[in-house]
Amino acid sequence: MKQRKSIAILSPVAWRTPPRQYGAWETVASNLAEGLVARGWDVTLFATGDSVTQAQLRSVVPTGYEEDRSVDPKVAECLHISEAFEHAEEFDLIHSHYDFMALTYSRLVHTPVLTTIHGFSSPQIMPVYEKYRDGYFVSISDSDRHPSLRYLATVYNGIDLSLYPLNDQRGGDLVFLGRIHPDKGVHLAIDVARRSGRRLIIAGIIQDDAYFREKVEPFIDGFNVSYIGPVDVEGKNKLFSQAAAVLHLNTIPERFGLVLVEANAAGVPVIAMDCGSCREVIADGQTGFVVRDISQAVEAVERTGEISPKDCRRRVEQLFSVDAMVQSYERVYAQIFEREAPKRA
Amino acid sequence: MKQRKSIAILSPVAWRTPPRQYGAWETVASNLAEGLVARGWDVTLFATGDSVTQAQLRSVVPTGYEEDRSVDPKVAECLHISEAFEHAEEFDLIHSHYDFMALTYSRLVHTPVLTTIHGFSSPQIMPVYEKYRDGYFVSISDSDRHPSLRYLATVYNGIDLSLYPLNDQRGGDLVFLGRIHPDKGVHLAIDVARRSGRRLIIAGIIQDDAYFREKVEPFIDGFNVSYIGPVDVEGKNKLFSQAAAVLHLNTIPERFGLVLVEANAAGVPVIAMDCGSCREVIADGQTGFVVRDISQAVEAVERTGEISPKDCRRRVEQLFSVDAMVQSYERVYAQIFEREAPKRA
16 A cells, blocks of 8 residues: 555644643554654644644644633534545545534545544434445444444554553552542442452543532542543653552443553553453453453452563553554555445546 | 525524524525525525524534534534535535635535635634635635735624614614624723613624623613613514614624614714725715714714714615615625636636
């Protein structure tokens, strides 16, 4: 395949690409853009103006609307998406990491559009997917597939392994890393830590204030349970060095779970709920434990010593690295170019 | 000009077109679509599926999102707008009565797009107008023009005069008709009614609950001040037959003010604040009074007998009828077709 095809990566504009702290979709769009550049593709990244990339950056929104509340999200999204589509003719492919909105522009251009569905934000958005179901879609885990959609492939998210170096020495604490939201089961992590007699360190943005106040804050004593706010890459690595395991006891199906992979990359086992993608991302008994309830999670805490940090790292290198992701997307792109060739001939 | 050019009218999908009760933008889109059909144009109305029209109706959203709360407004808007633009090639002109979103699709089609700006819903939407400032715009009053935009014309909204028959007999009550919202000055209407010793009847949807509870409800006694909820055309005519005047003491600039015209059509004088379009719509001393404060409004109440209902009606017939509006838009369309001719040759 000719490597100099031109790819537009359409990242969200909620946060910078890559995000400073939280922002999974922007993280993946960034990793993909940089990975494609490294492998010789001509890449244009549509993202916020303050984004950092080796690709060509195009932006109409200076700062993420989550970082600058004076910006109306709908306005930012419309301006950002339309800018990419107005330049469609310059690209062989538009690869959207956007929610449903970008699809509604897709039939107005001749350039093929690939959408990585990072999540169905609500059942109310399904009418858009129903209308645009003849589009090109990628799922981020097999479990996250919607039964009514056809997908070209599942491409697992890939992380920059150099950011999360292997640390062979395990600490004794338990760590929760993620949004403070009932979906992420912070309250279950607290319960498991208490029953295990382990310290728990909680890090992440508070997305549900009432939940934090009622189900998390009352247990914070700064010793047995502590909350340290959102953390950047350095902060994550510090947490990983203290961790016996990361607890990821999600209460709704996980779509992928970047933090599981980041922990494993650093050699930290993950105790994850058997719900959604966790069983695909964590190899049960090899890179952590996939559990069905609190008592299984408490048992798993006692068995974290059985997990080899090197095994954790090795599996991430094989399945969840930027290289693995980029090569998977290259195969998807090749499929699309093959299907489009007759139309463009 | 060839009359069989094909026009797409893009109505909002907040409410049915025409709306059952409240919905000014949908009312104007409806009046224009029906008026154009009557004058021999080939008209396609993009609106909710339950809309009523003599034009060809196209819809992807069955019911207005304000009438069916299970619908996500952003999803409905994206699907609705994109549907019109995906069929752009079928039309000589797309005439959008939409907010800023439709503009972001406009450069992806070859068909010219005319936008009637029914209002700037927020200063945050201005970046969209700045980007698409080379588009075709119409203002609904001279006072509603944004200084940084170029407009083809001001076209006043037109109403179906047959819906609001002239009633030569005036009643003694004062009437407020509009959204219950501080912008509309319901509290000022109450104040004027009390100082004038007149009864006030309030009709309209409650858009600001706290305002209603604090500034309106305490004065409702069912006799001196009464609130009857939203009203349809029949309900409006009943109110007009009881009215000495309609009070329209808006606290922010009025953009056009359909209700002023409806009242005048029925022969009812309007006492309106000198703010925004009121001075364009109401001829001071002839079809009502344009006032600067409460005390001027109280004085005006005493002078409503000086206003001739026939004069009120006549001015609406001349300036604010569907026919007047349709003919103005025909002149705007002709300008656009003339400018577009070289591009399409």
